[in-house]
Structure formats: C-alpha cells, structure tokens
Amino acid sequence: MGLRDILTGRHQVKGPAPDRLFAITTAYVDLQAEHGVDPSGSAAIVFQALATSEFESTIKDMEEVVTATGGDNGTTVKTEDDSYGYRWMILRSPPGAPSVEDLAVGINAVSSSIETAGFGERLLCAVFGFTDAKKQRIYFIYNYKRGAWYPFVPVPGDAQERSVERELQLKAQVGSELPVEAEIERWFPLWGIPI
Amino acid sequence: MAANRRNFGKDTGLQARMALTLFLLGLLYVVFVGVLFAAGAGAGLIVVVAVVLLLGQLFGSDKLAMAAMGLKEVTPDEEPELHGIIDRLCVQADLPKPRVCVIETAVPNACALGRSQKSATVAATRGILQMLSPAELEGVMAHELTHVINRDVMVMTLASFFASLAALILQFAFFFGGGYGGDEEEREIMLVILVSIVVYAVSFVLLRTLSRYREFAADRGSAVLTGRPSALSSALIKISGAIEQAPSQDLRRVEGSSAFFIIPPRAKKSLMNLFADHPPLEQRLAALERLESQLQGGLSTARA
Numbered sequence: 001m002g003l004r005d006i007l008t009g010r011h012q013v014k015g016p017a018p019d020r021l022f023a024i025t026t027a028y029v030d031l032q033a034e035h036g037v038d039p040s041g042s043a044a045i046v047f048q049a050l051a052t053s054e055f056e057s058t059i060k061d062m063e064e065v066v067t068a069t070g071g072d073n074g075t076t077v078k079t080e081d082d083s084y085g086y087r088w089m090i091l092r093s094p095p096g097a098p099s100v101e102d103l104a105v106g107i108n109a110v111s112s113s114i115e116t117a118g119f120g121e122r123l124l125c126a127v128f129g130f131t132d133a134k135k136q137r138i139y140f141i142y143n144y145k146r147g148a149w150y151p152f153v154p155v156p157g158d159a160q161e162r163s164v165e166r167e168l169q170l171k172a173q174v175g176s177e178l179p180v181e182a183e184i185e186r187w188f189p190l191w192g193i194p195i
Numbered sequence: 196m197a198a199n200r201r202n203f204g205k206d207t208g209l210q211a212r213m214a215l216t217l218f219l220l221g222l223l224y225v226v227f228v229g230v231l232f233a234a235g236a237g238a239g240l241i242v243v244v245a246v247v248l249l250l251g252q253l254f255g256s257d258k259l260a261m262a263a264m265g266l267k268e269v270t271p272d273e274e275p276e277l278h279g280i281i282d283r284l285c286v287q288a289d290l291p292k293p294r295v296c297v298i299e300t301a302v303p304n305a306c307a308l309g310r311s312q313k314s315a316t317v318a319a320t321r322g323i324l325q326m327l328s329p330a331e332l333e334g335v336m337a338h339e340l341t342h343v344i345n346r347d348v349m350v351m352t353l354a355s356f357f358a359s360l361a362a363l364i365l366q367f368a369f370f371f372g373g374g375y376g377g378d379e380e381e382r383e384i385m386l387v388i389l390v391s392i393v394v395y396a397v398s399f400v401l402l403r404t405l406s407r408y409r410e411f412a413a414d415r416g417s418a419v420l421t422g423r424p425s426a427l428s429s430a431l432i433k434i435s436g437a438i439e440q441a442p443s444q445d446l447r448r449v450e451g452s453s454a455f456f457i458i459p460p461r462a463k464k465s466l467m468n469l470f471a472d473h474p475p476l477e478q479r480l481a482a483l484e485r486l487e488s489q490l491q492g493g494l495s496t497a498r499a
Contacts, residue, residue: 005345008210008412013419014289048287050422052491084283085330085423122422124286145289160275185291188282191275 013121017147020179021108024128024140024149027177028100031130035173037138040129041098042090042195045110048122049087058117059087066091066109073102080194086124090195103128111144129195138170139193140178148181152189160191206415213408217354220401224357227394230387241367245360252352253310260308266296266318273297277319280333284340288420293317293343297324303434307339308348315343327430334417334427335434341416347409354405358398361391407474414479415486424486431483435476 031037049055059079066077066089074094081087091106093099107126114123126142139152151170155161167187171180181187231242260266271278278295285292293315298304303323309315317339319332327335342348364387418424 008213013287048422050490051425083329084279085333086283121287124283143286145286160271183291186285188286188292189271190282191279 014145016111016115016120016123016144019108020147020149021111021126021142022104023178024142025101025104027149027174028128028130030177031170031174036133037130037170037173038132039093039098039100039103040131040137040195041093041095041103043100043103043107043126043128044088044090044193044195045107045126046086046088046124046190047114047119048085048124049081050119050122055117055119058113058119062110062113063089065113066106069109070102070106073099075099075102075106077106082192082194088194092195100128125190127190127193127195129193136166138166139190141188141190143181143186143188146181146186147179149178150181150187152187152193154189154191154193160189162189206412209408209411209415213405213412216401216405216408220354220398220405223394223397223401227357227361227390230390241360241364245356245363248359248363249352249356253349257308257310257314257316261296261316264306264318265298265300266308266316267299268294269297274324276329277324277332277336280329280336281317281340284333284337284420288337288340288344290340290344293340297321303327305335305339307342309343310349310352311346312343317343323434326433330421330423330426331430331433333421334423335430337417337420338413338427341413341420342409344416345409345412347413350409351402351406355398355402358395358402361395361398364388364391365395410473411479411482414483418483418486418490422490424483424490428480428483428487431476431479 028037028039032039049059063077063079066075069075070077070091074097076092076094078090078092079087080090089110091103093102111123111126114120123144125144128140128142130138130140132138137154137156139154140149141152142149151167151174153163153166153170155163174180269277274295274297277297281292281295284290291312293307293309293312294317296316296318298318298320300320301322302320303326305317305319305323307315307317317336319336323335324332414427417427421427
C-alpha cells in the first residue's frame with residue numbers, strides 16, 4: 001500500500017493471487033504414501049455471497065456446470081451458508097474412491113467462474129479434508145489472496161482448540177511440494193468446517 | 196482492481212474533497228512554519244518540544260488509550276464469534292491479525308487504535324456485541340479494519356501536528372507572556388501568538404473535515420470488504436439509536452477519543468456540522484445506499 005493510498009484513504013480488496021491450487025494434487029501423494037495422511041474425499045470452497053441477483057445467477061450457473069462435469073466422475077455438490085454469512089460449496093468424491101485431482105478440478109471450476117464474472121475478490125479460501133492414521137481430521141486450507149496453503153488441525157470436541165504441533169509437523173512433511181504460508185500468524189483458523 | 200470499481204463505482208467526489216482539505220492544511224502549515232522561522236530563536240525550542248510530543252503520541256498513545264478506555268484483550272476462547280469475524284475479514288483484506296479487545300460497557304461502540312498494521316488493535320464494547328447480528332457486527336469491524344488499513348490514526352496524528360504546535364505556543368505565551376525584551380521583540384511575539392490563534396482555529400475546522408472524510412472512506416472500505424453495505428447501514432441505525440438513550444456516565448468514560456469510534460459518543464444534532472468529527476448519520480446512510488444500489492444495479496447496467 002503506497003503513500004497515495006494512505007493519504008486518500010482508499011484501498012481495494014485484493015484479488016486472487018497467482019493460482020497454486022493444483023499444488024495439492026502433487027503434494028498429497030507423498031503425504032499419503034509416506035506419512036499415512038489420506039484424503040477424506042471432500043473439499044470445499046468458501047466465499048462471500050453477495051445479495052445481488054447478478055451474483056446469485058452466477059452461482060446458479062456455476063453449480064449446474066460443476067454438477068454436470070461431476071456427473072462423469074461421481075463428484076457431488078452441496079451448498080451451505082454458515083453463521084458468518086459465508087457460502088460453502090462442498091464437493092464430495094463418490095464413497096470409496098476419493099480423488100484429490102477431481103476435487104481440485106471442481107474447486108478450480110468454481111473459483112474461475114466467480115473470477116470471470118468479476119467477483120474474484122469475494123473468494124475467501126478452499127479447504128481440502130484429510131484424515132491421518134489415528135482418524136484425526138486434518139485440513140489443508142488454500143488462501144486465495146496469498147496463493148498459499150496452510151494446515152489446520154482442530155482438536156475434536158466443542159472447544160475451539162487447534163493442534164499447532166501437528167500443523168507444524170504437517171508443514172515439515174509436505175516439504176517443498178506445497179507453497180506453505182510463511183507467516184504463521186496468517187494461519188487463520190476456520191471453526192466448524194462442514195466437511 | 197477493475198472488478199471492484201465495476202461493483203462499487205468510483206468515489207471521485209470524496210477523493211477530491213479530501214485532497215482539497217489536505218492541501219489547505221498543508222498551505223496553512225507552510226505559512227505557519229514561515230512565520231515561526233521569521234520569529235527566530237525562541238520558536239526553535241518550541242518546535243523541538245512539539246516533535247518530542249508527536250513521537251510520544253505516535254508511540255505511546257496506544258497504551259494510554261487502552262488503559263483510559265478500559266480495553267481488555269480477549270482470546271479466541273472467550274469471544275469465538277468476534278475472533279471468527281475478524282479472522283475472515285483479515286483473510287479478505289490480506290491483513291495481519293490485530294489485537295482484539297472488548298470494553299466492558301453497555302454503550303454500543305467500536306474503535307481502532309495503533310499507528311501501523313502490525314501494532315493495530317480493534318475493540319468492540321460489550322453493548323455492541325450483544326446488540327448487533329453477525330452480519331452487522333462484520334460491517335462495523337470491517338469499518339474499523341479499514342481505519343487500520345488506511346492508517347487513519349497515523350494520518351490524523353501527523354495532520355494535527357502543527358495544530359498541537361500552535362496550541363503549545365499559546366500555552367507558552369500564557370506562561371511567559373510579555374514583560375521582557377524591547378518593543379520590537381514584543382511585537383514579534385504578539386504576531387506569533389496571533390498567527391498561532393488563527394492556525395489553531397482554522398486547522399481545528401480542517402482537521403474535523405478531514406476526519407469526516409476518513410469516516411466516509413472507512414464506510415466505503417467496509418462495504419467493499421464485506422460486499423454488504425446495507426448491513427453496515429442497519430448497524431449504524433441501531434447503534435445511533437442506542438447511543439442517544441445511553442446513560443451519560445458511561446459516555447464520559449469514552450470521551451476524548453471519539454475520532455476513533457464508529458459513532459462518536461456525544462454527537463448531538465445541535466452540534467454544528469463543521470465541528471463534528473463524524474459525518475451526520477443521514478449522510479453516511481445515503482452514501483452507503485448509493486453503494487448498495489451500485490452493487491445491485493451496477494453490473495446489469497454495465498452489460499445492457
């Protein structure tokens with residue numbers, strides 16, 4: 001942000017950074033093979049739903065497209081609004097055949113149609129679900145503004161606690177395969193992830 | 196970004212008025228500094244004192260304000276909803292997370308402190324947390340985060356530097372007023388005092404004007420950040436209604452830092468607009484309404 005922006009008090013919401021979403025499709029291979037972290041077969045994209053007819057019709061078109069392409073590989077789509085007013089579009093692989101590639105393609109289809117319609121700055125993040133050998137839920141969150149990933153491991157139960165230790169282990173395990181957010185204070189938690 | 200301008204239009208008018216205000220302030224200060232230099236030696240000391248005060252204000256005022264207003268930092272465990280809202284807004288705005296505080300008072304209000312994004316603090320009162328729906332609270336917190344993004348505390352502190360300097364000179368004048376030196380020197384001192392009075396008065400009005408424009412800019416920033424201008428409108432209506440009914444005892448505690456609050460605690464309709472540091476509610480609502488209609492109709496008219 002430059003001096004001019006400070007003086008004028010004007011700032012623009014940042015649009016998506018260069019796309020590194022597909023990094024997850026290579027990163028998970030090692031995670032699964034060497035560290036026993038399996039894809040849970042679901043992923044979601046989170047965005048602010050604008051209450052305008054233009055936006056709603058964009059979303060509706062997009063849902064149809066994703067459902068149609070999902071028909072080929074069995075991916076299903078579900079939409080949910082959370083209590084913060086953000087919309088979750090949840091993609092699920094068919095039972096027993098989780099495919100991170102198909103999910104990433106689906107998420108990418110959603111985000112690119114939102115961007116094409118001129119609403120790119122409304123995208124918050126994408127979430128990919130995993131489970132480890134101890135059945136602990138693990139999420140990898142992709143921040144569209146930063147073009148970076150970070151792990152998020154909520155402790156089971158109602159308390160909003162996260163296992164930072166496990167998250168740091170995961171960061172070390174994915175190594176250089178995944179562009180991980182360098183500033184740990186930007187590993188923002190997402191409570192109540194519905195996947 | 197193109198998409199933003201398409202969704203929300205431009206704010207050329209506001210930008211022009213803000214530029215004019217900054218220009219007038221700058222002009223005023225240039226004249227003031229000129230007079231001080233012409234007056235010579237004694238003024239140098241005052242400038243040094245003022246710079247020290249300014250630095251103190253920039254680097255120390257946070258903690259002072261936090262203590263004075265009774266800000267208490269809260270953890271995500273204590274205030275999960277507030278933290279959740281701010282987390283999401285920080286992702287949206289690509290901002291490091293500020294300190295999150297709560298003020299234990301029933302008066303609904305919120306404020307932002309801190310000279311930079313790294314040292315920022317946002318606070319909400321208990322009253323506002325209880326009163327607003329999540330979407331409305333999000334609008335208010337986005338307004339405060341826009342103050343942080345725009346570095347409004349820094350801008351206003353720097354902009355008011357020479358006004359504080361003029362005030363300082365007046366105080367000096369009262370302490371050491373007259374009685375020494377020759378006629379020539381006495382006349383010079385009188386001139387400096389006169390100019391200081393004028394500078395103080397004019398900059399007071401200009402600073403208030405600037406502050407109002409920063410508020411409009413923060414309202415706009417909030418709308419752009421959340422995509423829900425009407426949620427902020429609804430929050431402002433709720434808050435202002437309650438502020439007028441709130442007991443004055445609590446209001447007195449938050450006095451003195453009203454420029455950083457979303458609704459100033461003691462704004463009465465009788466107060467002249469010129470001296471108010473927040474724009475009147477009707478004007479803010481009208482500006483938000485324009486944003487909402489741009490949002491609703493902007494894209495379809497652009498395509499038609």
